[in-house]
Amino acid sequence: PPNAFSPNAAKEEDREFRIYAEGIVDDGYKLLIFNRWGQIIFESKSQAKGWNGQMKNGSFAPAGVYVWVIEYYDILGEKHLQQGTVTLIF
Numbered sequence: 001p002p003n004a005f006s007p008n009a010a011k012e013e014d015r016e017f018r019i020y021a022e023g024i025v026d027d028g029y030k031l032l033i034f035n036r037w038g039q040i041i042f043e044s045k046s047q048a049k050g051w052n053g054q055m056k057n058g059s060f061a062p063a064g065v066y067v068w069v070i071e072y073y074d075i076l077g078e079k080h081l082q083q084g085t086v087t088l089i090f
Contacts, residue, residue, distance in 0.1 A: 001068070004087040007053040007060065017068070017086050018050030024072045028079070033086075034067040041066075053088050063090050 001019045009015045019031060026046050033042035033051050041055040051068075055061050069083045 001084060002086065003084075004089055005053075006089040008090060016050035016052045018047065019068075019070050020047040023075050025075060028071065028073045030071045032069045034069070035061065036064070036066075047072075051086075060090075061088055063088050 002017060005014055005017045007015050017033075024047055026048075029045055029047055031042075031044040031047075031051070032040050035041050035055075041061060042051045044050065053060050065085050065087050067083065067085055069081070071079070071081050073079055
């Protein structure tokens with residue numbers, strides 16, 4: 001997964017944080033983004049929808065480091081859980 005992105009990036013594909021790969025099924029997919037206080041500020045249930053830097057209320061999150069957690073099933077039906085950090089840059 002990327003470790004940084006900017007909603008103002010020149011390339012459109014660099015304007016959101018998405019985790020996608022072949023072999024991941026959308027059924028059971030969940031991407032969560034947390035702020036520094038552990039609050040969920042973004043949730044996606046499809047790998048086609050990534051985080052564009054906006055919080056649930058529609059305003060942009062402040063620049064900084066955010067924790068992501070992803071749950072998904074692969075094509076063999078095995079469940080996976082991964083986490084990491086991403087830096088939001090403006």
